[in-house]
Amino acid sequence: KSHYQVVIAGGGTGGLTVAAQLMDQPNPPEVALIEPSTVHYYQPLWTLVGGGVFPREQSARPEADYIPPGVTWIKEAVKAFDPDANSLTLSNGETITYDYLVVALGIQIDWGKIKGLPETLGKNGVCSNYSYDTVEYTWQNIRTFRGGNAVFTHPSTPIKCGGAPQKIVYLADDYFRRSGARQQSKLNFYHAGTAIFAVKKYADALNRVVARKGIDVHYQHDLIEVRGEAREAVFMNLATKETVTVHFDMLHVTPPMSAPDVIKSSKLAHTTGWVEVDKHTLQHVRYPNVFSLGDCSNLPTSKTGAAIRKQAPVLVANLMAAMANETLPATYDGYTSCPLVTGYGSLILAEFDYTNQPKESFPFDQSQERYSMYALKAYGLPAMYWNGMLRGRM
Ligand code: FAD
Known part of the structure; x- marks a missing residue:
């Protein structure tokens, strides 16, 4: 037929x-x-x-x-x-x-648009939550991290789940505090955009999270190359058009998509x-x-x-x-929603529409970090799905 x-x-x-x-x-x-x-x-x-x-x-x-x-x-x-x-x-x-x-x-995930990435993804500390094949290596890196520079990226293209690139930064920070690695560590988040989130109410809350956790955010930096064995990530500064080379001990990549x-x-x-x-x-x-x-x-x-x-x-x-x-x-x-995990057991539930105005489901301020919203994400939403x-x- x-x-x-x-x-x-x-x-x-x-x-x-x-x-x-x-x-x-x-x-x-x-x-x-x-x-x-x-x-x-x-x-x-x-x-x-x-x-x-x-x-x-x-x-x-x-x-x-x-x-x-x-x-x-x-x-x-x-x-x-x-x-x-x-x-x-x-x-x-x-x-x-x-x-x-x-x-x-x-x-479509365009791994190949970043020079050197396909060759080194899954080794040399280079991981990504954006595929079933590479997501376990993220946890292996976080679990075994003993200090150094942990680098996270957010590309310049549209992506699925705009919050996911930063959620893993917050989880890594939380885990490093528990494992004792945080004091010897730097967390650097390279974001190709100009703001942490599109909706001001949630951006304000997330900027407070970033400041509290001591995470360094670098806007308008787009990953263009990974040299796995040398453990170097190369970024394009989109404002000055200069390239910036950064040493990493672990690198979580959110790849470009189209x-x-x-x-x-x-x-x-x-x-x-x-x-x-x-x-x-x-x-x-x-x-x-x-x-x-x-x-x-x-x-x-x-x-x-x-x-x-x-x-x-x-x-x-x-x-x-x-x-x-x-x-x-x-x-x-x-209408869209983004459950922004800010640690093990805390979450900001962003909900908004075409106007980029909050459109919240619960009778409380969802820009506050809450355990109840984390439990919803971890246990409620998968079952509902x-x-x-x-x-x-x-
Ligand atoms: P998909 O669910 O990706 O389905 C596309 C399908 O098309 C696939 O089954 C694929 O095999 C098939 N396909 C591809 N090419 C062809 C072809 N040529 N012919 C036939 N079939 C084809 N969303 C949330 O709401 N909340 C979250 O917290 C959240 N977190 C996320 C975290 C991560 C790390 C990721 C990767 C995504 C997350 N998302 C989240 C996003 C969510 O998973 C996607 O937005 C959603 O799955 C998109 O659905 P879709 O049907 O458009 O595409």
């Missing part, structure tokens, strides 16, 4: 959530989901895996367990999109056609490479039978699973309406 009413490209957070919600409709459409991976990862856990709180296996479950009954799983990758012909090509060469398409391919190449090279892309959708309806601006959500879309909000939780019901309501030739009823306001969101229940 090569034609489906609805094709979902990508079975990650966005694709699985949309599939589950579509199958919950009174008259569900015929849906195929294209996803090559046999494992699905709850990536938000990787911050705590890198901090040694959970083993990495706890973030992984079989993809098959989360494909809703009734959905056809095509275990291939999309190789090319042809939206003018309502079709796409798979990595095995087959062509699939659709009436409606949902694009949810996530974000839209998946298969989207960049297709007619679905905006000039920035992301799928070009209306920021309120999630419908493609040129192809009305195409919708997109999550990290691969050009929705101008912070790329998180929490954002997808609010995007998915809007997408599904609008897709069902489009299929019935009705006007699109639902609107997404840019696996049992609720991916099952189409919230």
